[in-house]
Amino acid sequence: MSFTGEGVWEAPGRVNLIGEHTDYNDGFVMPFALPHTTVATVARRDDGVLRLTSADMPGGAVELHVDELAPGGPAGWTDYPAGVVWALREARHAISGADIHYESTVPTGAGLSSSAALEVVTALALNDLYELGLERWRLARLCRRAENVYVGAPTGIMDQTAAACCTEGHALYLDTRDLSQRQIPFDLAAHGLELLVVDTRVKHSHSDGEYGKRRAGCEAGAAALGVEALRDVPYEGLDHALARLADPEVRPLVRHIVTENHRVERVIAHLEAGEVRAIGPVLTEGHASLRDDFRISCPELDLVVESSLAAGALGARMTGGGFGGSAIVLTETSQAPTVTKSVLAAFETSSLQPPRVFTAIPSAGARRLS
Numbered sequence: 001m002s003f004t005g006e007g008v009w010e011a012p013g014r015v016n017l018i019g020e021h022t023d024y025n026d027g028f029v030m031p032f033a034l035p036h037t038t039v040a041t042v043a044r045r046d047d048g049v050l051r052l053t054s055a056d057m058p059g060g061a062v063e064l065h066v067d068e069l070a071p072g073g074p075a076g077w078t079d080y081p082a083g084v085v086w087a088l089r090e091a092r093h094a095i096s097g098a099d100i101h102y103e104s105t106v107p108t109g110a111g112l113s114s115s116a117a118l119e120v121v122t123a124l125a126l127n128d129l130y131e132l133g134l135e136r137w138r139l140a141r142l143c144r145r146a147e148n149v150y151v152g153a154p155t156g157i158m159d160q161t162a163a164a165c166c167t168e169g170h171a172l173y174l175d176t177r178d179l180s181q182r183q184i185p186f187d188l189a190a191h192g193l194e195l196l197v198v199d200t201r202v203k204h205s206h207s208d209g210e211y212g213k214r215r216a217g218c219e220a221g222a223a224a225l226g227v228e229a230l231r232d233v234p235y236e237g238l239d240h241a242l243a244r245l246a247d248p249e250v251r252p253l254v255r256h257i258v259t260e261n262h263r264v265e266r267v268i269a270h271l272e273a274g275e276v277r278a279i280g281p282v283l284t285e286g287h288a289s290l291r292d293d294f295r296i297s298c299p300e301l302d303l304v305v306e307s308s309l310a311a312g313a314l315g316a317r318m319t320g321g322g323f324g325g326s327a328i329v330l331t332e333t334s335q336a337p338t339v340t341k342s343v344l345a346a347f348e349t350s351s352l353q354p355p356r357v358f359t360a361i362p363s364a365g366a367r368r369l370s
């Protein structure tokens with residue numbers, strides 16, 4: 001289609017390197033941005049109309065009136081950008097309409113956060129076009145509000161912050177309690193390494209209910225231990241804390257969160273010391289914790305981890321919410337074709353649909369292109 005806009009912006013999908021399910025426990029996460037982005041061509045308009053089109057969605061243009069935006073309407077992809085406009089207006093920023101066309105290379109529903117890419121590219125474009133002057137972390141917070149309240153998805157702050165704040169060649173350390181952040185060097189190519197993303201292309205249907213159960217279990221653990229959040233349980237005090245927990249369902253959840261926060265700190269220490277290979281075993285440990293303690297893996301994700309390690313990968317783990325989606329695999333660049341072949345062969349032997357495998361290059365966060 002031909003489209004004349006006032007500008008073009010993009011925002012990336014992301015992978016979480018380590019720090020899984022820690023975000024709703026006030027803990028640490030460490031995402032990095034993918035080279036896959038959602039591009040938005042945006043023109044400002046002043047008649048109160050928000051006109052949205054996406055090359056990736058059937059059904060043509062959707063026209064909404066900014067004055068009438070409210071949570072709880074019929075669900076659809078336009079909820080994400082409409083939610084951003086709603087959140088900006090709720091925060092008293094005068095957005096009077098826009099024409100927005102999206103086109104994305106971020107796989108949707110693969111745990112790579114196409115939803116945050118869509119929100120953040122919208123927020124950044126409107127921030128620039130309406131000269132709002134909002135800092136990126138503020139945009140991320142507004143986008144999270146859009147996703148939580150307008151879309152109705154109970155996500156943490158990680159995805160939006162990653163899309164808004166990541167930088168090339170780095171992973172982003174984020175403390176989800178005080179929102180402080182630090183760019184951690186993560187230039188894989190310079191070390192002869194590659195990080196593969198393996199999208200299993202499965203999503204087991206019970207995942208939403210299980211997420212709620214894990215969240216409730218973590219809250220119960222924090223309450224039983226008398227802390228505000230599990231982030232407040234020190235790693236050195238883990239055994240003592242576990243001994244105080246009567247509920248056998250809650251104990252392994254607490255162990256995962258406390259050890260996972262510790263793994264984030266270990267990964268940072270390795271990366272800052274330039275010991276990139278040393279993070280491999282920490283990633284694999286994280287997978288075992290998610291599989292055995294948090295119990296959110298699935299046969300397909302376990303198969304990626306087992307088959308890649310068997311072929312010589314340095315480390316591997318599921319990433320994202322669990323019960324499907326993607327896994328990440330750290331490997332020597334020279335070994336990457338062998339590892340990929342091994343994973344594909346394992347899926348074929350198990351009569352599973354072939355996963356999608358690609359190399360994740362730590363890339364830039366959201367930006368204006370023209």
Ligand code: ADP
Binds near residue numbers: 076080103110112115
């Ligand atoms: P994830 O964020 O892991 O990819 P979600 O279920 O959170 O999965 O978000 C995916 C949804 O975001 C899609 O179903 C769609 O509604 C919306 N979405 C993402 N990318 C686009 C796009 N390029 N165009 C339109 N809608 C999109």
Ligand code: MG
Binds near residue numbers: 113114115116
């Ligand atoms: Mg999402």
